[in-house]
Amino acid sequence: MKKLGLFYLAVRNIRRKLFRTVSIMMSVAVVAGTLFSATMVIYSVKRSIAVGTERLGADILVVPADAETKARGVLVSGEPSTFYMDRSVLDKVKAVEGVAQVSPQVFIESSSFSCCYVGNAMLVGFDPQTDFSVKSWLADFSIKEFGPDDIIAGRGIPTMVGRTLKFYGHDFNVVGVLAQTGMTFLDSSAFIRMDAAYRMAEESAKKAVKPITVTPDQISAVLVKVAPDYTPQRVAVKINYAVDGVKSIPSDEVIATVKDQLSKLLTYLLTIGGIVWVMALLLIAVVFSMIVNERQREIGLFRAMGAKKGFMFKLLVTEAALLTTAGGVVGVALGGIMVFSFKNLITTQLKVPYLWPSTAFIVELLAGCILVSLVTGVLAVLYPAALSARMEPYNAIRKGE
Amino acid sequence: MIDIAGLTKTYMDGDQKITAVDNVTLSVAQGEFVSIIGHSGSGKTTLLSLAGGLTKPDSGRVVIDQTDIWSLPDDALSEFRNKNVNFIFQFASLVPTLTVFENVMLPSAFGSCCEGLDEYAKSLIEMVGLADKMKSYPSRLSGGQQRRVAIARAFVNSPKVILADEPTGDLDEATEAEILDIFRKKNADGVTFLIVTHNQSLASAARKRYAMTGGILKEL
Numbered sequence: 001m002k003k004l005g006l007f008y009l010a011v012r013n014i015r016r017k018l019f020r021t022v023s024i025m026m027s028v029a030v031v032a033g034t035l036f037s038a039t040m041v042i043y044s045v046k047r048s049i050a051v052g053t054e055r056l057g058a059d060i061l062v063v064p065a066d067a068e069t070k071a072r073g074v075l076v077s078g079e080p081s082t083f084y085m086d087r088s089v090l091d092k093v094k095a096v097e098g099v100a101q102v103s104p105q106v107f108i109e110s111s112s113f114s115c116c117y118v119g120n121a122m123l124v125g126f127d128p129q130t131d132f133s134v135k136s137w138l139a140d141f142s143i144k145e146f147g148p149d150d151i152i153a154g155r156g157i158p159t160m161v162g163r164t165l166k167f168y169g170h171d172f173n174v175v176g177v178l179a180q181t182g183m184t185f186l187d188s189s190a191f192i193r194m195d196a197a198y199r200m201a202e203e204s205a206k207k208a209v210k211p212i213t214v215t216p217d218q219i220s221a222v223l224v225k226v227a228p229d230y231t232p233q234r235v236a237v238k239i240n241y242a243v244d245g246v247k248s249i250p251s252d253e254v255i256a257t258v259k260d261q262l263s264k265l266l267t268y269l270l271t272i273g274g275i276v277w278v279m280a281l282l283l284i285a286v287v288f289s290m291i292v293n294e295r296q297r298e299i300g301l302f303r304a305m306g307a308k309k310g311f312m313f314k315l316l317v318t319e320a321a322l323l324t325t326a327g328g329v330v331g332v333a334l335g336g337i338m339v340f341s342f343k344n345l346i347t348t349q350l351k352v353p354y355l356w357p358s359t360a361f362i363v364e365l366l367a368g369c370i371l372v373s374l375v376t377g378v379l380a381v382l383y384p385a386a387l388s389a390r391m392e393p394y395n396a397i398r399k400g401e
Numbered sequence: 402m403i404d405i406a407g408l409t410k411t412y413m414d415g416d417q418k419i420t421a422v423d424n425v426t427l428s429v430a431q432g433e434f435v436s437i438i439g440h441s442g443s444g445k446t447t448l449l450s451l452a453g454g455l456t457k458p459d460s461g462r463v464v465i466d467q468t469d470i471w472s473l474p475d476d477a478l479s480e481f482r483n484k485n486v487n488f489i490f491q492f493a494s495l496v497p498t499l500t501v502f503e504n505v506m507l508p509s510a511f512g513s514c515c516e517g518l519d520e521y522a523k524s525l526i527e528m529v530g531l532a533d534k535m536k537s538y539p540s541r542l543s544g545g546q547q548r549r550v551a552i553a554r555a556f557v558n559s560p561k562v563i564l565a566d567e568p569t570g571d572l573d574e575a576t577e578a579e580i581l582d583i584f585r586k587k588n589a590d591g592v593t594f595l596i597v598t599h600n601q602s603l604a605s606a607a608r609k610r611y612a613m614t615g616g617i618l619k620e621l
């Protein structure tokens with residue numbers, strides 16, 4: 001038979017009172033679950049914004065002044081929307097100090113495809129001559145020339161390379177499908193050449209059930225890249241000052257908007273998590289103080305049989321560590337199930353983009369939450385464990401009688 | 402084997418200073434069977450705890466097998482107890498979540514385990530007549546059976562000295578006789594016994610007997 005060891009005794013002790021064991025585990029599970037799910041949601045939203053804005057490739061988005069809210073809605077929550085301004089804005093923006101590159105885009109709302117898919121999608125027309133955003137993705141698909149009837153679809157549109165997508169009676173060849181960003185604006189959009197967009201609009205009167213009215217002198221947004229020595233915020237202010245009727249939105253501000261939306265939730269979650277953590281810490285400390293009190297005679301007996309003070313200390317710490325680690329595992333499992341199951345509800349309620357973190361991050365987060373649980377148990381039990389170790393064997397035996 | 406000299410232990414009961422053990426001197430040779438008889442509160446349990454290194458005396462010394470146990474640091478004293486001394490208390494104090502066999506093996510958790518200890522533990526359990534209860538939990542045992550498990554446990558680390566405090570308290574005569582028989586066997590093997598009791602028949606089994614009153618020890 002294997003020698004009786006500290007770990008074995010700790011495991012056996014845990015089994016003594018099932019209700020108490022489950023209560024401690026669940027209190028830690030709530031802490032670990034809250035920590036895991038809150039971090040997952042926050043990180044996923046941040047990642048989505050980071051990936052999305054990087055994909056956007058622009059430092060500033062210039063939109064009609066009266067469409068600022070709509071434009072932010074498009075970027076943050078991907079609500080399809082159309083707004084137009086005069087093309088002359090492009091040259092005015094280009095002339096502003098600190099502007100290095102400009103490229104126009106036109107947004108066309110599409111709520112119905114010719115077959116198979118009905119959903120809220122955006123058609124984004126870009127100018128191949130000046131574009132610095134979409135072009136960078138073309139390299140990913142080994143596309144040298146983006147043809148007039150070519151289209152790149154966001155991950156949210158159910159199609160694949162080689163297929164055809166019909167918009168307003170016009171057929172487009174799918175030459176690429178983008179990786180998921182979590183930003184609905186990018187995932188539910190399809191990108192076509194600007195001239196194709198205008199042609200499609202023109203033909204829609206004859207081909208489509210619901211025609212669209214956008215003309216070549218209209219654009220929806222100007223994507224701006226700022227010069228190396230300028231900050232997007234500074235250039236945005238300059239554009240707002242120099243060009244009438246427009247509003248410049250720096251990409252960073254989009255992140256700030258989402259951060260604002262998240263901050264309330266974050267504060268709420270952190271407060272709840274903090275309260276639960278302190279309560280769990282106190283609960284464990286109180287329960288283990290009770291355990292020490294209950295087991296006084298046993299502690300005295302162990303010491304009489306030769307157990308050292310360190311053994312008694314480690315025995316209680318091991319018990320707490322095992323319990324809280326198990327609680328942590330249960331917590332992250334429940335938290336994970338919640339986050340994965342209610343992802344759509346979370347994004348709808350918060351109106352934020354969402355992109356799952358990488359597997360490595362999830363693994364690190366899992367380990368981190370379980371570690372927090374373990375540390376919680378160890379911290380909470382330090383005093384009772386020290387109390388147990390300090391007991392004089394004879395007194396412990398007598399008091400426990 | 403055990404040399405106790407000038408051992409004194411006092412404690413405070415409110416404002417009153419109580420002398421539980423008053424300048425006790427006692428010498429027990431190796432393989433001896435010594436009993437101390439006395440009423441409740443006479444200080445005999447305190448004396449046993451002082452002798453076994455469970456509570457620190459105010460003055461005096463305890464030498465077991467040429468080691469002044471109260472000069473040892475706490476960890477060394479624990480190690481000394483684990484290797485040389487074991488106790489039998491008036492209560493069985495078995496760990497409820499461990500089986501009979503595991504309870505008997507318990508002292509091995511606190512020290513180095515020797516080869517064949519599990520076989521020895523089994524033989525001890527057989528010796529106390531509980532061979533069929535190896536895997537039983539304490540809650541399934543009677544009071545007498547639990548006491549026998551505690552006795553088997555006391556011998557598992559092959560101690561040189563057994564310090565027993567009312568080892569047969571609350572037991573029926575038949576069980577008491579069985580336990581006494583086990584003690585005699587172990588004593589014949591060379592184990593030194595120091596027993597405190599108020600049970601006359603158990604005390605009279607010893608070759609050397611003492612009485613304790615108000616913390617003072619006298620040979621009978």
